[in-house]
Amino acid sequence: MRFSMETEGMEAEGAVRRLRDGMARGVLSFPLTSLRDDGALDLESYRAYLAGQLASAPGAAGPGAVFPACGTGEFFSLDEDEYRAVVETTVEIADGRLPVVAGVGYGWAQALRFARIAQEAGADALLVLPHYLVEAPQDGLVEQLRRIARGTTLPLIAYQRGQVAFTPRSLGRIAEIPTVVGLKDGHSDLDRLQRLTLAAPDGFLFFNGAATAEIQARAYAAVGVPAYSSAVHAFAPEIANACFRALRDGDDAAADRLLRNFYVPLVELRDRVPGYAVSLVKAAARLRGLPVGPVRAPLVDPGPADLAELARILDDGLDLVGAGRLRAA
Template sequence: MAGFSAEHERVVERLRDGMVSGVLSFPLTSFTENGDLDPDSYRAYLAAQLATAPGAVFPACGTGEFSALDEDEYRAVVTATVEIADGRLPVVAGVGYGWAQALRFARIAEEAGADALLVLPHYLVEAPESGLVEQLRRIATGTRLPLIAYQRGPVAFTPEGLRAIAAIPTVIGLKDGHSDLDRLQRLTLAAPDGFLFFNGAATAEIQARAYATVGVPAYSSAVHAFAPEIADACFAALRSGDEATVTKLLRDFYVPLVELRDRVPGYAVSLVKAAARLRGLPVGPVRAPLTDPGPTDLAALEHLLDTGLALVGATRRPA
């Protein structure tokens, strides 16, 4: 892509290679029972996650409760991720809020050795597209790291806006969480050659086949955070064209998971963390304003987890 430095080109190529080799991992952040960051548990959990060879790792993003972390905690999470990844796969750290605060986190991520940044939707205010572009431009001027924009919630780009952010030399891609395939197809057609696109729907496997039809096969997987066996089996089936396996996993695991997720706001993270705890993974509870599931929903989640693992021949306790 025109205007990219050699360093940024290497990041793009590593991400592109990772997108076709595995799901994109968005790890949970480990807390103690009283809500403190638990760095040792996070390291143990992340090491197990990365042993399953995801395509890239995105610490301190939505699934990692970015909005609940202070700057020191964020530094600890990103630093640990870079150390454990040890250059084996790209590390893309989340940043967010307004551009001034996003830059504070961006500089921490840069110092920690992250490869790129995922710019999460800004906080609270509605904004015109020109403001969304300026937000990215201001972040880009304050860090050498390449940026991936995340359109979700109040952030949605038109083809004209996509061309404007793609003209920012360090913006390398777009993660989409709106699932508006008509709009997304227009964006992919407006993008320059080499621009990266990611499926960032809440449970991306549900829509992975549809996204692939508009040229966006790469996706993040919340399920990978607690059951990489299921996530990897679905990814492999999608890539090989094994429609029977994809359909069975969607029908018997993913769709019921989404139905359970939709019962309570915030369950997109809370259920993922609860499922990880059911597998003995050291992640702890969620932080307020999120809430952990109650006994009824936890029992339903436990049954669903066992069903999904049985579908792919795995057991409750990870190897």
């Protein structure tokens, strides 16, 4: 199927407006994917969990956009039928209140299979996750996005982390693709990121996609990238929203309290075990009684000692924002 460049440009322009508005209003939400104890997709639990996540949207307390089936949502462990169900359910629950940006990835051919499913399911845009395994030259990174863009009218946000890192020249080239509307950065190389923002055309979207992005939010904002994704929102929206407000309003004292007493201890625990960037998030959600289930292999759930420490950290964060404690009667 072929689409006119005019149609592609109009759809991308509308998505950019909605995303920009959302990014100014709140954090970007990356929900977990609910699984049963045997590892099967639990769609009813996902529906209940996501409804709670988005209950306050739109508004100052709600997320600016929702990104289902991405890294936190274990995209890498979902088959195509499960992916379709997750995206369809997210579109249903979001009900047009905020943009739905679905993850796609692997090689461009597989990414297109997921892109077509997401488009049929009603997603507003796509986050293009890093390709699988191999290092690639800049020409190949650009061509990867061109190939995906040819097969879908949905706007694309490139995600650079791991083996994907764009040069300023390549950023300019992907920005010329009518449906490539933004970049999520997970490298935290602020010198490089500043060069990328200066190379981008007006209106190109950037957001902070570092693990536990709140830790680096002020540094990213200093180079013109104030918007960020929040894994914490997946299990403690009260904490994520309080931190967003403190950073937005320049309340350094409140931001420092949250960073010092909640986010830094969380990051220190996260860094102990590979994959904890997702596993701890799911474990924290379970501690709060949210119906998300375990992670799938190759990830592992935290053991008893790490789980107890996570509970203490989460209690401290909830106390800071007046949300009570996990063990409150």
